[in-house]
C-alpha cells in the first residue's frame with residue numbers, strides 16, 4: 001500500500017506473523033528503471049516472504065523491473081491492475097489495464113520469461129461499465145493462458161472517473177460472489193480474496209470459498225490481529241507475542257536504523273495502531289505522535305510510550321477493583 005507498507009512497516013508486521021506474505025508499495029517501472037532501485041528495493045532479510053508489486057504497462061520495462069526485483073531477493077513479482085488514481089491512469093497502468101487484456105497478457109509473458117519467480121496480479125472485479133462476471137472471467141482466462149496462476153482480487157470494481165482512490169476503496173459495492181465464482185470456474189488457479197475483511201473469523205469463513213485472503217487497511221490500523229495468523233492459518237503454534245513483546249523486538253531494529261540515518265517517526269508511524277482496542281491505545285498513539293517527530297528522538301520515546309500504556313492499564317485495574325469493592 002502506497003506510503004504505508006514501506007520496509008519499516010513490513011519489518012514491524014513481520015514481528016507479528018512469521019508466515020503471511022507481505023507486499024511492497026507499488027513501484028512504477030519508471031521509478032525502478034530511471035531512479036535509484038537500490039534505495040527503493042532495499043529490505044531487511046527478516047521481511048521474507050515479501051512480494052514486489054510493480055506498476056507499469058510496457059512489457060520490456062516490466063520484464064526489466066521484474067529482473068531487478070529478483071536480483072534484489074524478492075520472493076514474488078506482482079503486477080498492479082487495480083489502482084484507479086489519475087496519475088496511474090495517465091501512465092496507462094493500474095486498473096485501466098483491465099480494458100486491455102491482450103496487453104496485460106503480453107506483459108505477463110514478458111515478466112515470466114524474465115524471472116524464475118512466481119508472477120501474480122492484483123486486480124479489481126471490473127472497471128466502469130465493464131463490470132459483468134463474464135468480463136472478469138474472460139480477463140482472468142486470458143491472463144491464465146499467459147501463465148499467471150495467482151490472482152489477488154479486490155472484490156470491487158474501480159470507477160475511473162469521478163471517484164478518488166480513497167472513494168474507490170469504499171464506494172463501489174463489494175461483490176465477493178464474483179471472486180468465489182472465479183475459484184469455482186478456475187479451480188487450478190490460486191484465487192486470493194481482498195477487500196473489506198476486518199477480522200480473522202471473517203477471513204476463516206472466506207477461506208471456505210477461496211485459497212487465501214489479503215488484508216489491507218485492517219492489518220495496518222490494527223496490526224495485532226496478525227499475531228494470531230500463524231496459529232490459525234499456518235499451523236505454527238508458537239506462543240502468541242504480547243504487544244509489549246513486539247515493541248521490545250523492534251528496539252534493536254530501530255537502533256540500527258536510527259544509526260543508519262532513519263528518523264524515529266518514519267518507523268513509529270507504522271506502530272501507532274499496535275494497542276488498538278485495548279486500554280492505553282490512546283496514550284500509546286499520543287505519546288508516539290507527540291514525541292516521535294522531535295529531532296534526535298530515539299528508543300527512549302518508545303519506552304516512555306510503553307510506560308504510558310502500562311499506567312493506563314494499572315489505573316484501569318485499580319478502578320476495576322474499586323468498582324468491585326463498591327459492588
Ligand SMILES: Cc1cc2nc3c(=O)[nH]c(=O)nc-3n(C[C@H](O)[C@H](O)[C@H](O)COP(=O)(O)O)c2cc1C
Pocket residue numbers: 001002003004024025026053080082083122154169194195196197214215216217218
Ligand atoms: C493507503 C493505501 C494505499 C494503497 N496502495 C496500494 C498499492 O500500492 N497497490 C495495491 O495493489 N493496492 C493498494 N491499496 C489497496 C489495498 O491493497 C486494498 O486492495 C484495499 O484497501 C482493499 O482491501 P482492504 O479492505 O483489506 O483494505 C492501497 C490502499 C490504501 C488504503
